[in-house]
Amino acid sequence: MTKTTDIDYEDIQGLVRFGHGQLSASAFLLLKIADLEAARRWLNSAAITSATESTPAPQSALQVAFTAPGLRALGLAEDLVEQLSDEFVSGLGGDTNRSRRLGDTGSNAPQHWRWGGSAETTPHLLLMVYADPTRLDSLLTSIREPQFEQAFTQLAELVSRHNGPREPFGFVDGISQPLIDWQQQVSTDLHQRDRYSNRLALGEVLLGYRNEYGLYTERPLLNPLDVDRDDALPDAEDQPQLLDLGRNGTYLVLRQLAQDVRGFWQFVDDQAGADPQQREQIAAAMVGRQRDGTPLIAAAGEAIDGSEPSDRQNHFTYARDPHGHGCPIGAHVRRANPRSGDFPVGVDNWLSRLVRTLGFGRRHHGDDLVASSRFHRLLRRGRIYGVELTPEQALQAAADDSEERGLHFICLGANISRQFEFVQNAWCASSKFAGLPSESDPLLGNREPLLNAAPTDHFSIPRAGAPARCIQGLPQFVRVVGGAYFFMPGIKALRFITR
Ligand code: HEM
Numbered sequence: 001m002t003k004t005t006d007i008d009y010e011d012i013q014g015l016v017r018f019g020h021g022q023l024s025a026s027a028f029l030l031l032k033i034a035d036l037e038a039a040r041r042w043l044n045s046a047a048i049t050s051a052t053e054s055t056p057a058p059q060s061a062l063q064v065a066f067t068a069p070g071l072r073a074l075g076l077a078e079d080l081v082e083q084l085s086d087e088f089v090s091g092l093g094g095d096t097n098r099s100r101r102l103g104d105t106g107s108n109a110p111q112h113w114r115w116g117g118s119a120e121t122t123p124h125l126l127l128m129v130y131a132d133p134t135r136l137d138s139l140l141t142s143i144r145e146p147q148f149e150q151a152f153t154q155l156a157e158l159v160s161r162h163n164g165p166r167e168p169f170g171f172v173d174g175i176s177q178p179l180i181d182w183q184q185q186v187s188t189d190l191h192q193r194d195r196y197s198n199r200l201a202l203g204e205v206l207l208g209y210r211n212e213y214g215l216y217t218e219r220p221l222l223n224p225l226d227v228d229r230d231d232a233l234p235d236a237e238d239q240p241q242l243l244d245l246g247r248n249g250t251y252l253v254l255r256q257l258a259q260d261v262r263g264f265w266q267f268v269d270d271q272a273g274a275d276p277q278q279r280e281q282i283a284a285a286m287v288g289r290q291r292d293g294t295p296l297i298a299a300a301g302e303a304i305d306g307s308e309p310s311d312r313q314n315h316f317t318y319a320r321d322p323h324g325h326g327c328p329i330g331a332h333v334r335r336a337n338p339r340s341g342d343f344p345v346g347v348d349n350w351l352s353r354l355v356r357t358l359g360f361g362r363r364h365h366g367d368d369l370v371a372s373s374r375f376h377r378l379l380r381r382g383r384i385y386g387v388e389l390t391p392e393q394a395l396q397a398a399a400d401d402s403e404e405r406g407l408h409f410i411c412l413g414a415n416i417s418r419q420f421e422f423v424q425n426a427w428c429a430s431s432k433f434a435g436l437p438s439e440s441d442p443l444l445g446n447r448e449p450l451l452n453a454a455p456t457d458h459f460s461i462p463r464a465g466a467p468a469r470c471i472q473g474l475p476q477f478v479r480v481v482g483g484a485y486f487f488m489p490g491i492k493a494l495r496f497i498t499r
Pocket of ligand 1: 169172173258336378444
């Protein structure tokens with residue numbers, strides 16, 4: 001047991017606990033602070049939705065998060081800003097090495113972004129407004145009263161009119177999420193969690209709690225003597241003599257991803273020789289699930305911690321499919337979460353662990369190539385945008401592709417570099433994932449050749465008893481058009497920052 005204190009849901013922003021799925025419309029306002037005093041007043045009294053459960057569910061929700069320039073603009077002391085993580089402080093679009101690692105090169109490069117690619121276009125804050133589709137516009141009008149207009153200027157407004165279950169390529173999304181260990185009942189002791197588990201330590205999502213290493217992520221801590229009211233912030237769990245500005249807060253990654261729905265289905269159709277059944281199979285192999293969300297892997301026979309056998313959509317791992325005959329190794333969902341444990345199946349006592357740790361006893365050449373999933377989980381909270389174009393419509397010659405559609409990809413996590421950046425870089429963008437050559441994520445890849453001119457635009461579908469089918473010349477289907485790293489504070493921390 002690692003539980004030390006009860007959870008104060010009142011202090012946590014609701015988006016961490018709920019996706020607000022019943023509020024299917026949303027507007028994400030990207031704002032700059034125009035008038036500091038007006039901004040502080042507005043933010044300090046804003047009715048931010050907390051993570052407390054309420055029945056009936058709320059009719060609307062409001063969440064807020066800040067970039068590092070935004071925290072500075074609000075007057076937060078520089079030493080506190082700098083105690084937040086380096087990647088947050090330097091920003092998503094602010095470092096060419098980071099951009100290269102994340103695949104933000106070529107047409108994905110920050111200099112082409114509509115927002116977030118330069119200091120001028122990087123917002124100070126993100127205001128997230130959720131409502132029923134019939135109420136979104138009136139809610140936005142009521143928010144934009146004179147004090148708000150005085151406080152902020154708007155860089156962009158990312159609207160999602162209706163967040164259905166399917167993302168724009170037509171696949172059911174949002175099926176797999178980690179199960180957060182809110183009660184902190186599961187041991188974070190390394191070696192008690194050798195196998196894949198869907199349960200995730202609270203400190204992987206929120207700052208101020210133990211993470212999967214049993215440690216506390218770095219975050220801004222204050223001496224109570226430096227604060228006018230010592231009840232303004234929660235105590236630091238690991239250093240109770242200090243106040244914790246990070247506790248109950250999380251980092252939020254927002255990337256605006258435009259999807260070429262027509263290009264995707266027409267390419268897949270060409271590869272399938274216009275055969276509808278093959279078309280579905282190739283598309284499903286690229287995603288790693290069928291369009292209706294059915295996994296390409298049979299449900300696991302063994303127990304998976306944090307996953308119920310009745311949840312047929314998620315009760316599986318890839319342990320019994322080492323060669324990718326069921327689900328290709330390079331499929332999007334297998335890259336984004338390889339469902340790997342600290343050790344492969346069969347390694348469950350000190351001797352077999354020792355043997356593996358020394359590099360012996362491998363059953364498959366890929367056994368040790370993929371890191372353990374539990375250190376790299378993402379809590380996804382994205383919303384789709386644009387008018388729906390079904391795969392059938394996309395295949396018609398006169399398909400309308402003038403309107404942009406895509407995903408406002410959002411993920412939350414306590415460690416941007418170990419979670420979002422690792423998944424995006426080492427698992428999705430990498431053309432060496434799990435030993436695969438020449439291919440990156442079939443959905444997300446930017447298809448840019450490597451520095452040594454090696455291609456990255458292949459996708460292989462392994463087949464039992466036959467050579468893998470290798471699809472070549474994949475075009476780019478997803479383009480990054482904006483993005484930023486935000487810090488979504490706990491509600492007491494928000495009041496403190498804007499006091
Ligand atoms: C437009 C871009 C994207 C599309 C169309 C897309 C589509 C999908 C779909 C259809 C699923 C399966 C549904 C599910 O398992 O919940 C999925 C799962 C997932 N995606 Fe994406 N995705 C996109 C971008 C990203 C990005 C940028 C990341 C992270 C870097 C990501 C990470 C994940 C993860 C972690 C899962 C769950 C895998 C699992 O736990 O089995 N996705 N995505």
